[in-house]
Amino acid sequence: MKKEPLAFLVVESQAHRHSSHPSLGIGDVMTTKKSTDKNQDKQAGITQEGRFYSADRLHAMHDMMLFIRRFEEKAGQMYGLKKIGGFCHLCNGQEAVCVGMEEASEPTDYMMTSYRDHGHILARGSDATAIMAELLGRAGGIVGGKGGSMHMFDVTKNFAGGNGIVGEQVPIGIGFAFASQYRDDKRVSITIMGDGGVNQGAVYESFNMAALWKLPVVFVIENNQYAMGTSLSRASAETHLYKRGISFKVPGIQVDGMDVLEVERKMAEAIEHARSGQGPIIVEMMTYRYRGHSMSDPATYRTRDEVDEWRTGRDPIARLQLQMIAAGLATEEEFKQKDKDIKKEVNDVAKAAEAQPEPDLSVMWDDILNDEIPNAYPYPRQVG
Amino acid sequence: MAKITYREALNQAMCQEMERDDRVFLMGEEVAQYNGAYKVSQGMLDKFGPRRVIDTPITELGFAGLGVGAAMAGLRPVIEFMTWNFAILAADQIVNAAAKMKYMTGGQYDCPMVFRGAGGAAARVSSQHSQAFENWYANIPGLKVVMPSNPADAKGLLAASIRDNDTVIFIENEINYGDVGEVPEGEYIIPLGKAEIKRVGKDITLIAHSRMTGYALMAAEELAKMGIDAEVVDPRTIRPLDEATILASVAKTNRAVVIEEGWRFAGIGAEISARIMEKAFDDLDAPVVRVTGKDVPMPYAANLERHALPSVAEIVEAARVTCNRA
Ligand SMILES: Cc1ncc(C[n+]2csc(CCOP(=O)(O)OP(=O)(O)O)c2C)c(N)n1
Ligand SMILES: [Mg+2]
Numbered sequence: 275m276k277k278e279p280l281a282f283l284v285v286e287s288q289a290h291r292h293s294s295h296p297s298l299g300i301g302d303v304m305t306t307k308k309s310t311d312k313n314q315d316k317q318a319g320i321t322q323e324g325r326f327y328s329a330d331r332l333h334a335m336h337d338m339m340l341f342i343r344r345f346e347e348k349a350g351q352m353y354g355l356k357k358i359g360g361f362c363h364l365c366n367g368q369e370a371v372c373v374g375m376e377e378a379s380e381p382t383d384y385m386m387t388s389y390r391d392h393g394h395i396l397a398r399g400s401d402a403t404a405i406m407a408e409l410l411g412r413a414g415g416i417v418g419g420k421g422g423s424m425h426m427f428d429v430t431k432n433f434a435g436g437n438g439i440v441g442e443q444v445p446i447g448i449g450f451a452f453a454s455q456y457r458d459d460k461r462v463s464i465t466i467m468g469d470g471g472v473n474q475g476a477v478y479e480s481f482n483m484a485a486l487w488k489l490p491v492v493f494v495i496e497n498n499q500y501a502m503g504t505s506l507s508r509a510s511a512e513t514h515l516y517k518r519g520i521s522f523k524v525p526g527i528q529v530d531g532m533d534v535l536e537v538e539r540k541m542a543e544a545i546e547h548a549r550s551g552q553g554p555i556i557v558e559m560m561t562y563r564y565r566g567h568s569m570s571d572p573a574t575y576r577t578r579d580e581v582d583e584w585r586t587g588r589d590p591i592a593r594l595q596l597q598m599i600a601a602g603l604a605t606e607e608e609f610k611q612k613d614k615d616i617k618k619e620v621n622d623v624a625k626a627a628e629a630q631p632e633p634d635l636s637v638m639w640d641d642i643l644n645d646e647i648p649n650a651y652p653y654p655r656q657v658g
Numbered sequence: 659m660a661k662i663t664y665r666e667a668l669n670q671a672m673c674q675e676m677e678r679d680d681r682v683f684l685m686g687e688e689v690a691q692y693n694g695a696y697k698v699s700q701g702m703l704d705k706f707g708p709r710r711v712i713d714t715p716i717t718e719l720g721f722a723g724l725g726v727g728a729a730m731a732g733l734r735p736v737i738e739f740m741t742w743n744f745a746i747l748a749a750d751q752i753v754n755a756a757a758k759m760k761y762m763t764g765g766q767y768d769c770p771m772v773f774r775g776a777g778g779a780a781a782r783v784s785s786q787h788s789q790a791f792e793n794w795y796a797n798i799p800g801l802k803v804v805m806p807s808n809p810a811d812a813k814g815l816l817a818a819s820i821r822d823n824d825t826v827i828f829i830e831n832e833i834n835y836g837d838v839g840e841v842p843e844g845e846y847i848i849p850l851g852k853a854e855i856k857r858v859g860k861d862i863t864l865i866a867h868s869r870m871t872g873y874a875l876m877a878a879e880e881l882a883k884m885g886i887d888a889e890v891v892d893p894r895t896i897r898p899l900d901e902a903t904i905l906a907s908v909a910k911t912n913r914a915v916v917i918e919e920g921w922r923f924a925g926i927g928a929e930i931s932a933r934i935m936e937k938a939f940d941d942l943d944a945p946v947v948r949v950t951g952k953d954v955p956m957p958y959a960a961n962l963e964r965h966a967l968p969s970v971a972e973i974v975e976a977a978r979v980t981c982n983r984a
Contacts (some may be wrong), residue, residue, distance in 0.1 A: 419958060651923075
């Protein structure tokens with residue numbers, strides 16, 4: 275029996291619809307609507323693998339994923355117009371990882387990632403206008419216009435970047451975990467890396483120390499199958515990345531990173547493992563980036579069919595929409611309206627960000643040192 | 659002579675050396691199937707095959723060390739860093755291993771190899787991706803540091819670096835990759851340790867390397883309009899430095915401005931101006947002035963980035979002030 279293609283709502287604007295793609299099974303979706311309840315909608319939801327998600331929560335997850343998708347598309351456009359410069363890495367396709375992970379964590383947990391950071395910081399709840407302003411190099415950017423796309427940080431959200439050197443955030447991540455253990459404040463460090471980044475030597479030094487000292491860290495590997503133009507199997511002898519901790523006694527699990535509910539559920543388990551003092555754990559998220567590595571990458575190293583299979587066969591937003599419709603929690607019409615609203619919201623964000631001035635030139639000298647030493651060369655804030 | 663780009667010139671040099679010497683191979687991230695992150699190794703996989711053009715995982719420390727070992731075992735590695743910012747991960751192998759190997763083995767082992775890649779500021783990539791590190795490596799005995807400023811130099815200097823029997827740090831410039839210039843066809847070698855006078859002048863010497871050479875040449879044109887005839891010297895090899903060419907120029911002009919994109923403190927300009935002071939003090943009619951990048955990590959915002967980098971206007975102003983001093 276042929277089922278509807280998954281992306282019937284065309285949430286990925288460049289998607290090519292293939293009716294030959296099977297939709298994902300939604301047999302595990304079960305409505306929990308209590309028809310006797312007066313306040314029906316509040317009680318409605320989906321239970322997956324024994325975990326209940328209320329309609330409100332599902333809507334929030336959906337809206338955030340869609341917001342990230344539209345935000346990234348806008349960023350891509352602005353880049354095309356040369357309003358954004360430098361390296362700009364979009365996360366289209368990976369939204370379920372960003373949102374599911376955020377849903378499973380506490381706001382006090384630490385999170386850090388690489389340069390592919392827009393989706394994560396948006397999911398974390400940072401101000402979208404400040405993030406767009408950062409992309410545009412404006413005064414109100416989330417790091418004042420100094421970092422751009424690759425260096426999004428928000429200390430108020432415990433989000434520590436935004437790291438441009440592949441693998442660099444991994445030892446930093448166990449440092450946050452160490453601080454948490456040191457103070458015994460039960461915070462978990464969610465340390466995210468790519469399938470390329472996982473090969474850096476410092477990652478294994480980190481696995482070992484984290485296991486040795488039972489540090490509360492979840493190592494998340496966003497396996498989007500490529501590191502720039504290098505496919506996983508061309509760079510890794512062991513392609514099951516969740517097994518990479520075996521010789522360090524770091525357990526690992528593999529997760530369908532295109533299913534926001536699975537991401538949330540498995541991530542919640544992993545975070546609980548770390549928080550309860552059992553030490554580090556690896557979570558390999560199977561996902562895919564729809565766009566090139568960065569804006570300058572035409573991504574000719576992969577086939578159209580491969581991209582289509584992920585985009586229209588496994589899209590995380592379309593998948594959740596389908597589940598929610600099947601569960602009677604929303605209609606196609608509502609999702610279409612929501613998409614319009616979110617697009618407008620993103621446009622407003624972009625407009626507000628663009629209306630901001632560039633940073634004041636004096637800002638260039640700020641934030642280099644805390645304790646400037648005024649009478650010794652090189653003198654603070656001076657040329658020569 | 660054909661007009662080709664700086665990146666094509668580098669490609670020609672590598673192909674030329676790989677054709678004549680089977681010991682030479684190219685290894686780095688995205689160098690083979692992707693034809694190089696900046697397309698410097700375009701077509702080389704097709705030409706030489708996967709035995710000699712090798713994609714690596716993202717493991718700078720590891721493949722730099724592999725290069726050191728292969729060089730010690732008699733091969734001639736060309737190790738590409740996508741940019742020199744990432745080579746910091748490999749600094750141990752470069753500084754502690756490659757640079758020291760001959761000395762600490764009493765001459766038993768050599769490390770004839772090239773570490774190469776893009777250095778300096780790129781456009782709008784913020785603090786971690788826009789940095790000049792030539793002064794780090796130039797400080798190390800056992801290393802040679804080479805930086806071409808135009809396509810012809812890129813070809814001749816890279817070929818010489820590959821033939822050289824020591825470890826060469828070869829720093830290209832990302833913004834220069836697309837520059838077009840006349841480049842000699844066929845085998846072309848520029849000896850290391852030789853500066854070149856890029857513009858002859860009599861009133862002031864502008865000393866600049868890599869991308870700043872182009873800036874110095876533009877500044878010289880501006881200065882000409884003011885009646886100041888500037889000579890532009892490009893050291894090309896940073897270490898060892900051809901100070902004879904620099905000192906001869908200063909003996910003629912009696913004034914010098916040293917320009918570099920990187921930070922001023924302990925930079926290349928510090929070394930060059932110290933040598934001029936030590937060796938040509940009596941030739942100077944004015945103190946040597948340095949034009950450098952501002953003493954800040956590179957910011958992303960377009961206006962801040964412009965402000966942080968040296969400009970042609972700053973070079974012109976420094977030269978003008980230097981010329982007006984008695
Ligand atoms: C140490 C280092 N080497 C190389 C690079 C250049 N680079 C940037 S991203 C990237 C690929 C990383 O791929 P992956 O870890 O899979 O993350 P993804 O981009 O897929 O999110 C490379 C090689 C870098 N930034 N840092
Ligand atoms: Mg990847």
